[in-house]
Amino acid sequence: MKRLRIPPDLLSWLGLLPFLAFALFPFYWGLVTSFKADSNLYDLTRNPLWISHLDGRTGKPYHKDIIVPASYREGPIEWREKLGDHLLRSDSEQHPKPLAVIDGQEILSPVDGKLLRIDVAQGAIAHPNEQIGDIEVENPTLSHYRFLTQTPFYRWMKVSLLTGLAVVFITLLISVPAAYSLARLRFRGNRAIGIAIFLTYLIPPTILFIPFSQLVGALHIDNTIWSLILSYPTFTIPFCTWLLMGFFRGVPREIEERALLDGATRMQMLRLVVIPVVLPGILTAGIFAFTLSFQEYVYALTFISSTANRTLPVGISVEMVRGDVYFWGPLMASAILGSLPVVIVYGLSLNYFISGMTTGATK
Amino acid sequence: MADVVLDKVVKKFGEAEVVAGIDLTVRDLEFCILVGPSGCGKTTTLRMIAGLEEVTSGDIRIAGQSVTWTPPRDRDIAMVFQSYALYPHMTVRKNLSFALELHKVARAEIDRRIAEVAQIIGLTPLLDRKPRQLSGGQRQRVAVGAALVRQAGVLLFDEPLSNLDAKLRVHMRTELKRLHQAVKSTMVYVTHDQIEAMTMGDRIVIMNGGRIVQVGTAMEVYDHPTSRFVAGFIGTPPMNFFEGEIGNGSLALQGGVQLPFLREGAKPGRKITFGIRPEHIYLRTRENTGRVPATIEVVEPLGHRTILTARCAAGVLQLEAEAMPGLKPGDAADLFFDLPRAHLFDQATECVL
Incomplete structure (x- = not known):
């Protein structure tokens, strides 16, 4: 009798699948949403997890009526676009082109799509509230991504990136020596300080932001990027120090001793032997510091009030939600674009994470 | 000339006296073995010679100079660690040259010495590998090689063979003995294995409870043990x-x-x-x-x-x-x-x- 053998590859994929589904589902949904035209997005008859070209109620492609706004005067219509011409959603353009003009008043396209039908012929009189044509909606669409160019999105991205990099720099500058001292050097109060550092990390930022905002005000750095660069290390340094302590403890003591015997001073030993060996750890700490500050919300919301200086998470959630209206498309588009820097940083350093540099040092 | 003299050396960790005052002279170019059961203070003694542990009291002299308070790097010593202590991020070649570069030895001289040592201990084909690509025995050789290129006056070994399998251990024993005849260094070798002690050393220093209990050649300590401890420790099967x-x-x-x-x-x-x-x-x-x-x-x-x-x-x-x-x-x-x-x-x- 032949026994059914499950290939080990298949087995590990089966084990991974629930995790992948759980971890990747939000990204997937966000990605799908960011490419969906609004008509499809708000069509409740359609599967929300997939992009559909056809309207669930009519079975035909999504379309958008072109109606003269009620506030317009009536007048002769001058079509600027022909049947079948491709239209771009006007609020995603710096200088939107009108698809038609009625007595000097511009008719703009509310969606990406194709001019499907013209109801009021060139030169005929168009009235307010009258349907003058129809647009076939383009789906999927890049309009949400283009819309971001009309918001301070890239400005927020720059603020977030700059803050993140500055915080990483400050954090590593302070955490690396601190972690080494706590992990390796013997001195009084060594353990107590280690535990105290860990405890500071446990204080939630939601408690700290009130005294911090006083401090930020006193230093006159409110509403500037410096308020974030100086306050984020208060949680990244304890976390990274704690993390790095583990990495430094993992360095075999003998290789430090050998370096000393080999003629190195303590600083040379650190620079030439210890730091290179814990480089994966330092990189990990740096990425954590970057991620933590990149996604921070409470401080960024409180310390910065001008639209231009906001960070990405705050900017998105403040500017792309108006009252109870959520701009789902642009929200998801900015969430996807906003996670790219972190994805890129992780991707570039993945090899370091898994290299397991210390294997082979001893035994 | 590099003799090692320990003069009433004491080491305490807090209240615990690990080395209880030892006097020992290791002669120039001698292969001297420190042997004893675990916890007898032999490794601590070696680490004090290396400068990795501070001496609580007493004096250590190398080549006539007191080095009691000299940092390790100025003692003209090299050491082979039990766990090999290779630099994991460096190739074998770099592991060998590291100390020489720190001592500002000329590039040509470094290359010459590495080639020579690699030849002696059979590392030539491995020079461009990283430690993690080597077997246990090969790592051990690199560790010995890294100590040899230094051409230090004193070579210290801290149980260098204890992580090897039995066959390789016997082989390396012979090899290290041969090396001692080839290199002009005083060697101090710590082991808990009395067979290693008997076979390798010119002189055996037997320690117990932080003290030296007997010093002599293999045959002296075997035939004329001065105490019941030495008699029971040396020899298999035991007395x-x-x-x-x-x-x-x-x-x-x-x-x-x-x-x-x-x-x-x-x-x-x-x-x-x-x-x-x-x-x-x-x-x-x-x-x-x-x-x-x-x-x-x-x-x-x-x-x-x-x-x-x-x-x-x-x-x-x-x-x-x-x-x-x-x-x-x-x-x-x-x-x-x-x-x-x-x-x-x-x-x-x-x-x-």
């Missing part, structure tokens, strides 16, 4: 010990075993420990032997010899017989103790009589 008392012209061992007493001058009634090595117990009578009836319990043939475990009235003992003694477990046999080669130790002081 057999029986409690007893000196009588009038006889020795009364535990269990009523009586042996003729052939030595002059010892007071009758003295409590002693009688020690005899397995190879000094025979199955046939010879001159100056004492007969002890026994029962064979275990027979362990080694090929060229056979180890017998037997029970006599005084207790269990082991002896070494010729290859095929024709005995099996349960057999009764008369054993003959070679009395002139037996050792007597005072029960109270454990010193040899």
Whole structure:
């Protein structure tokens, strides 16, 4: 009798699948949403997890009526676009082109799509509230991504990136020596300080932001990027120090001793032997510091009030939600674009994470 | 010239005295072995010579210079660690050149020395590998090589063979001994393995409880142990010990075993420990032997010899017989103790009589 053998590859994929589904589902949904035209997005008859070209109620492609706004005067219509011409959603353009003009008043396209039908012929009189044509909606669409160019999105991205990099720099500058001292050097109060550092990390930022905002005000750095660069290390340094302590403890003591015997001073030993060996750890700490500050919300919301200086998470959630209206498309588009820097940083350093540099040092 | 002198060296960790005042002179170019059970202070002693542990009191001199407070890098010593301590992020070549570069040795000289050492210990094909790509034995060689290129006056070894498998260990033992003849360095070698100690060293320093208990060549400490500890520590299988008392012209061992007493001058009634090595117990009578009836319990043939475990009235003992003694477990046999080669130790002081 032949026994059914499950290939080990298949087995590990089966084990991974629930995790992948759980971890990747939000990204997937966000990605799908960011490419969906609004008509499809708000069509409740359609599967929300997939992009559909056809309207669930009519079975035909999504379309958008072109109606003269009620506030317009009536007048002769001058079509600027022909049947079948491709239209771009006007609020995603710096200088939107009108698809038609009625007595000097511009008719703009509310969606990406194709001019499907013209109801009021060139030169005929168009009235307010009258349907003058129809647009076939383009789906999927890049309009949400283009819309971001009309918001301070890239400005927020720059603020977030700059803050993140500055915080990483400050954090590593302070955490690396601190972690080494706590992990390796013997001195009084060594353990107590280690535990105290860990405890500071446990204080939630939601408690700290009130005294911090006083401090930020006193230093006159409110509403500037410096308020974030100086306050984020208060949680990244304890976390990274704690993390790095583990990495430094993992360095075999003998290789430090050998370096000393080999003629190195303590600083040379650190620079030439210890730091290179814990480089994966330092990189990990740096990425954590970057991620933590990149996604921070409470401080960024409180310390910065001008639209231009906001960070990405705050900017998105403040500017792309108006009252109870959520701009789902642009929200998801900015969430996807906003996670790219972190994805890129992780991707570039993945090899370091898994290299397991210390294997082979001893035994 | 690089002799190493320890002068009343003491090391305390808090209250615990790990090294309790030792005096030792390792002569220039000597291969000196520090051996003892774990916790005897041998590794701490080595680390004090290296400068990795501070000396609590006493003085250490290398080549006539006191180095007690000299940092490790200025002591002209190299060390091979038990765990090899290779730099994981550097290639073998870089591991070898690291110390030389720190000492600002000229590039050409570095290359020459690395080529030479790699040749001696068979590392040439491995020079561009990283430590993680090497086997345990190869890493061990790199560690030795990294110490050799230094051409330091003193080479320290901290149980360098204990992580190798048995076969490789025997091979490296011979190799290290050969190396010692080739390099002009004083070597101090720490081990807990008495066979390593016996086979490798010019001189063996036996330590116990933070003190040196005996110093001598392999044969000196084997044939003339000065204490019961040394007698029991050196030799495999170990020496057999029986409690007893000196009588009038006889020795009364535990269990009523009586042996003729052939030595002059010892007071009758003295409590002693009688020690005899397995190879000094025979199955046939010879001159100056004492007969002890026994029962064979275990027979362990080694090929060229056979180890017998037997029970006599005084207790269990082991002896070494010729290859095929024709005995099996349960057999009764008369054993003959070679009395002139037996050792007597005072029960109270454990010193040899």
